[in-house]
Amino acid sequence: MNEGTAVSALAALGHEARLRIFRLLVRAGHEGLNIGEIGHLVGLPASTLAHHLRALVDVGLVTQQRHSRQVINRADFDVMNGVLAFVAEECCKGISLVEDDVA
16 A cells, blocks of 8 residues: 555544444444445434545445445455555654754
């Protein structure tokens, strides 16, 4: 994952409603939830929910699949794990402070 993709995903999750929706979809697992179920569980009106879901879909954190009249939303666990791995990949490697780097 590149830095730009990680920044976009983290920015999308930086909104309280989107983070709540995404965490709900993570809990739902691979079965996902339809839009009505998400709206009921997070207490958002349909138009607001559609806006926030679109933001999560646009950055790849959520996938949508139409089943007849329903749209099933699922967390994309590969993308989620990629973002988490990107954030953690430098963990505990240490920092070398070179005199030229300190401004």
